[in-house]
Amino acid sequence: MSFDLAIRLTEILLAWAFIQQSAEHIRGSKVDRIIFIPRLILSVVLMVGVQTQWVCLLLCVVGLFILKRFQGPYNGGSDRMSHLILWCVSLSYFMPTQEWKEYIFGYLAVQLILSYLIAGWVKIINPEWRNGRALQDVFQFSTYPVSENLRGLAHWPRLLFFMSWAVMIFELCFPFSLLTQTTLMIGLCVATLFHLANACLFGFNRFFWIWLAAYPSIIWLQDRLF
Amino acid sequence: MVFVKDCTVKFMFQTLKLVLPALIPSWRFFDTIAPSPRIEFSLIKNKKTPVRNWKIFRPRPVTISFFNMMTRMVWNPRWNDNLFLVSCAERLMQKPTEHSYQEILNRIQADIKESDGFSFVQFRLIFTHREEEILKESETFLSDIHEIHKGEYL
Numbered sequence: 001m002s003f004d005l006a007i008r009l010t011e012i013l014l015a016w017a018f019i020q021q022s023a024e025h026i027r028g029s030k031v032d033r034i035i036f037i038p039r040l041i042l043s044v045v046l047m048v049g050v051q052t053q054w055v056c057l058l059l060c061v062v063g064l065f066i067l068k069r070f071q072g073p074y075n076g077g078s079d080r081m082s083h084l085i086l087w088c089v090s091l092s093y094f095m096p097t098q099e100w101k102e103y104i105f106g107y108l109a110v111q112l113i114l115s116y117l118i119a120g121w122v123k124i125i126n127p128e129w130r131n132g133r134a135l136q137d138v139f140q141f142s143t144y145p146v147s148e149n150l151r152g153l154a155h156w157p158r159l160l161f162f163m164s165w166a167v168m169i170f171e172l173c174f175p176f177s178l179l180t181q182t183t184l185m186i187g188l189c190v191a192t193l194f195h196l197a198n199a200c201l202f203g204f205n206r207f208f209w210i211w212l213a214a215y216p217s218i219i220w221l222q223d224r225l226f
Numbered sequence: 227m228v229f230v231k232d233c234t235v236k237f238m239f240q241t242l243k244l245v246l247p248a249l250i251p252s253w254r255f256f257d258t259i260a261p262s263p264r265i266e267f268s269l270i271k272n273k274k275t276p277v278r279n280w281k282i283f284r285p286r287p288v289t290i291s292f293f294n295m296m297t298r299m300v301w302n303p304r305w306n307d308n309l310f311l312v313s314c315a316e317r318l319m320q321k322p323t324e325h326s327y328q329e330i331l332n333r334i335q336a337d338i339k340e341s342d343g344f345s346f347v348q349f350r351l352i353f354t355h356r357e358e359e360i361l362k363e364s365e366t367f368l369s370d371i372h373e374i375h376k377g378e379y380l
Contacts, residue, residue: 020300023301024301024302024303024306025303026310027303028303028307029332063319064241064244064245067244067245067248068244069246070310070329071317071323071326072244072247072313072317072327073247073248073313074306074310075306075309075310076313077251077253077255079248079250080247080251081251081373082248083245083248083249084249084251087245087248087249087374088245111251111253114253115251115253115285118253118254119253119254119255119256122254122255122257122276123256123257126257126258128258128259134256134258137259137356138256138259140356140361141262141354141355141356141361142259142262143262143263143308143309143312145286146286146287146290146298146305147286147287147288147289147290147296148286148287148288148289149288149289156359199295199299200295203298203300203302203305203306205298205302205306206302206306207297
């Protein structure tokens, strides 16, 4: 995948994620509407592909207002990934040489790999994740399951033990998927299913769309390196 | 001039403090399963001798259909707002700010449809955690008593 195509695909997927996020805020407070309606309009322009470097820059400015409005990220990791992708795409436009543009975009791909690798590492060093207890706690008393019925999964320790190891192995093995284009595609398909499951079980719909937006960077990096 | 310079430095510092965690994220998702917050509120008639009847704020549904799960992929504002309230509750415990307090209170006020003679509202935070095999709950925060501003979302 060429650098320009990867950037353009990232912009389209990022714009869709921002449209989805912004639409959810429009029925919020007056302040939210003042911030998110311009963001929605800018995202549509970004998707169409008009003056993308300036649109990205304006979206960065709006992003600062959002961080200020919520005194940090609104939805934790999904907001962090949103800002990271936007800043990397924006900065790449204003870098003086192609080499520097690629470093910035490559940084996004590295962060995507780290997002799985670190998440897997912090789990596997925790004995409660290794014996399945942590996932049992998530279903039993955490705020994340989207319905009361899902709490019943806490009574399936063997299933949760298997699920815990499946998640840890996937997250830790993800960097190896970079070895070939085929393994990367398989890795990204598994990752997509993982985010889909998280969206269904825990309501993390924003994570699903924003992580997809980072995938062109890793497809480009794999092509560039191997 | 010195005042303007101080304000600029303060603004830059605050902006960096907000942006840097996004540009250099930690990605430590679910490393430990921390005590889990629940927001409860009570409508009150008399501020001087309050009688409280605590209710869970925005309780989760018993079940969700597959169709709803799929539609929530693109439209899930209420749940995402609830996730933000969890952050606010955690922030209130770790580093209390007026911002987190107001964000919770504003949403409770906005969700009050019928006050039925009640004039005041109060909220509290209950944290659930596990000790060995037993789930324990503790009230970790109790708000002031506020006048009801029904349906107002500032």
